[in-house]
Amino acid sequence: MSTHESADTVISNKKAALAGLYDDIHTSNMFPFWATSEGVDHDEIKQLMATSKAVPFVWKYGEIEPLLQRAAQLITMDDSERRSLILINPGLAPKRASVSTMYTAYRLNDPDEIMPPHKHSPSAIRFGLTGTGNFTGVEGEDVVFGPGDMVLTPNDAWHNHGTVGGEQAVNLSVLDLPLVETLNAIHFDHNYTEMEDGKEVEKKVQSARYPSDYSQSIYGEGGLRPRFVDHKRGGGLSSPMWVYRWEKMEAALDAHKDWDGDPHEGIVIDYVDPTTGGPVFRTISFYAQMLRPGEKTLPQRETASLLLAPFRGKGHSIIDGERFDWGQFDTLAVPGGSWVEHVNDSPNEPVIFFGATDAPTQKALYLYKRWGRNQAGDLLRLA
Template sequence: MSTAKPAAESLTLKEAALKSLYDELYAKNMFPFWATSQGVEHDEIKQLMATAKAVPFVWKYSEIEPLLQRAARLVTMDDSERRSLILVNPGLAPKRASVSTMYTAYRLNDPDEIMPPHKHSPSAVRFGLTGTGNFTGVEGENVIFGPGDMVLTPNDAWHNHGTVGGEPAVNLSVLDLPLVEMLHAVHFDHKYTEIENGKEVAKKVQAARYPADYSQRIYGEGGLKPRFLDHRRGGGLSSPMWVYRWDRMQATLDALKDWDGDPHEGIVVDYIDPTTGGPVFHTINFYAQMLRPGERTLPQRETASLLLAPFKGKGHSIIDGKRHDWDQFDTLAVPGGCWVEHVNGSDKDPVIFFGATDAPTQRALLLYKRWGRNTAGDLLRLS
C-alpha cells in the first residue's frame, strides 16, 4: 500500500510551513526577500515596493491664506517662535513632507514681528510672496526682501525671520528636512550667543557683520568674483550669496523669452552658487520656469521630485494622465517618476514657476535620469 501523500495535501503542508516561517520572520523584524507563489500575500517584490509614496497634489493658496490669518490672530510670538503651515503630502502623511525629500511651508508675519535666531542642519530658502518687508537675518547679513526674492538659510547658519516696515508679509519656505531626517542627521540649536568684552552673552538679535547689500554687491555680477574676500562664509556649506533678487531673474527671463527653450520644460533658469556654477545647496536646488503665452510642454519624466509654486499666472498640469489646476501662489507636488506636462492656457500672459528639486542629491549619487516624449509619442532619454 502506497504511503505517498496526495499532491493537494503536500501543497497544504508546504503552505502551512511557509506561513509559520513568515510569521516567525516578521515577529523577529525580518523580511523574506523571495517569491514562492503567484498569490499577492507572498509576492515579496510587491510588498517590498509597497512603501508610502508621495502623490501629485496641489495646495491652494486661496485655502492657505485664511488659515495663516487665523493662526496669526491665535498664535503670538509669546506662544511660539515659529508660525508656519507645512504642506503634508497625502501619500506620506503624517510625515512632514510635501514630496519624499522636501517640504514647503507658508509663513505670515505680522507687522514688525522678529523671531529669535536659531540654526539647524536642514538647508532652507525663503521666497517672498506678498509685502515688501519680509526679513531674514543670516549670519550677520540682515536681508529685507519682497515678492520673488529668494533668501538662503544654509545648513548650520544662524538666522532669524520676521517683518519690518509696519506691514504684514507672506513668504514660503522650502527645506530638505525630510531628506536630512531620513539620513538621521537633523539637529537644531536655539541658544544664540555672541562674545562681548571677552564673555559669551545670550542674544535675541544677531549683530550685523555684513552690509545689508553684501550679497548683491559681491556676487551680483555674473562671471566676476572679488579675490580678496573669503567666499566660505557660513562654513562654506552653501552658496555664499544669501539673497537672490527677483528683478535680476525677471530681467533674465525677459531676455530669453523669444528663445526656443526646451520643448519639455519651456524656459528654465537655475539659481546657482556664483563661485562654482553649481547648485546653491548640495542637496536641493531652485529655479524659475517660464511658460510663454499658450505654451504647452511635451511630456517629461525624471527621477527627481519637484515642488512648483506658480509665482505668476495660472494654468494646469497633466501628471500621469490626471489634470491638476493651479493658480498664483499655489504649490504643486510632482513626485519623482511621474510623467508631467504643463499648460499655460492664457494667450497673453506668461506663467512663471518658482521650482525646487532634489536633483543635486540624485546627481551626486549617480541616480538622476530624465526622459521625454516627442510629438509622435516616441520615448527619448534626455539625461
C-alpha cells in the first residue's frame, strides 16, 4: 500500500468513525458542540443556530374578520367557552406564537355573550377594535370598552369576557403565553368560587367589588396617586389600573403631533403602571406609535420582538429588506434582531400603531440592545 493510499484510508476510516459517533450521539438525544476540519455532513455551529425562528409576517384583518363571523355561526357558547383565532408565525408553526415570546389572537363575541371566569399564569391584554360593548370583568371590576381601549387581565387575576349592549364586538388579545410556556410555568384555573353565607360556592359570573369606572377614577390623572386605596390588586403582579382609555392616549398623541419625536420611531407613548412608572407587566409591555402624514422612520434594529396592530391608517414596513403592506386592524410581526423602517403612505392622515414588546423581559435580564442608522447610513448604538 502506497503512502497516498494509506493516508486516504486513514481519512476514510476517520470519516466513518465520525459518522458513527454522530449517529450514536443523536440516537442518545445529545448534541455535539465542536468544530472539525473534516468535510463531514454535520455543521455543528449551523445546526446549533438553526432552531425555529419567527419571520416577519402580516396577518390581514380582511381575511380574519370573515373567519370570525363563520366561527360565531358554527361555534356557540354551548360548544366552547372560548372562541378566538390565534395568529401563528409561519417560522414557528405549529407552536402557538406570533413571535417567539408573544401571540396575538382576535375574538368576536356575539351580542350579550358572557363567558365564565378563569385565570392563568400568562399575562394578557384586550384591545378594542369594533363595537362599544366589549366586556371584561377583572377581579371584581366590570369593564365595558370600545375601540382603542386596552384592558389588562394580569397573571393569576380572575377575569371573564363577552359583550353587552346587544351588538357584536371584536377585540384583539396579546399574551406572553409562549414565553411562560418556554419557562414551564403555565397554569390555568376555571374553578371560580365566591364565599356566600360562609360557604364556598361555584360561580359563572364574578360579583362586582369595584365601581365600573374604578381604574379611571383612581389612576386616570397622571402624576396623582390616591393614598387611601390598596394598590396591590390581583396580587400586585402587574399595574393595578385594569383599563386604559383611548381618549387619554389619543389626546396625548395629538398634543405631541408637532414634536420632532424620534427619527427611528416617530411619536411613541408607553402604557405604564401608574404606581411605578414601569411597564404594565413584568414580561411584556405596550405602547402607541404615531407616524405623521408622509413620515418615514429611519432603520432600527432591536433584540426585542414586536407585534404591531395598525389602529389608524395604512402604510408599509421594510423588514430586513422586504416590503410588508398593512392596513387598519392588521397585525405585523417584527422578530427580534430584524432591521425595520415604517412608512406612512398617506400625505394627509396619521398612522397609529398599537404595539406590544417583550423588552421588559430582556431588560430585566440585561439582554436588551437597540441600534439604528442615520441618514448617511452610519450605524448607531441607541440602547
